[in-house]
Amino acid sequence: MTDAAPAVLFTEPGARWRTIAYGPLLCLVVLILELVLRGEVHWFGLVFCAALLAGFVWLQVIAGRRHVSVELTDTTLREGGEVLPLSAIDRVLPERDEDAWDDEPWQSARALGELTGVPRRRKGIGLKLRDGGIVQAWARDHLRLREELTAAVDRLPEGDEEVR
Structure with missing residues (x-):
């Protein structure tokens, strides 16, 4: 099989x-x-x-x-050369409030991939990991990635503890 x-x-x-x-x-x-x-x-x-x-x-x-390539499957998120299993993601954090004075905590978090930050002309998306860490995913079409990523994480079974 x-x-x-x-x-x-x-x-x-x-x-x-x-x-x-x-x-x-x-x-x-x-x-x-x-x-x-x-x-x-x-x-x-x-x-x-x-x-x-x-x-x-x-x-x-x-x-x-x-x-600088991005690929989201139903099991993994690949940002550049780094692959993150979706089972490691607890939730997708909300977008930054444009009217707020302060940055969201996820905006200073480590960007996924091997680059030092979010690549130019891309927008970050905050992710809370199951181990308590916070990272940034990124894409040009960040709204669609956020939508697809949120739906994919919501489809995962609740008891999926493959990361630990």
Whole structure:
């Protein structure tokens, strides 16, 4: 009997492969303009720039997919390279009150993943763990992740003490 793969409830890739093509496409546009305007065509410079841009962006995409991707299944939450079993989560903490003067305690908690904090252009979500600790999950679409994560944690059986 084989185990079925867990259902993916939410995913963010961190970076998209198509961004590698943007630099070379820009160089192609410049090449076409040089050909149409019948000026000097800078073959070497355009090919060199296209390859250089594609190479640097390729490295950024690899890093983004490794360190800034998010995947929520019905059993785990993966933030970058860190995997947290849903059974370790006691509850999803409420959003920050925008009118409050003070920050919520979870806003200064450790962010999940191997980065030092919540990545840029992502919003944190407070999680209270069963062992009493508090951490931050994060995502670009933090509202949807919060909704899916709350529903997934609520579906867990009450007596699930697999963490301890």
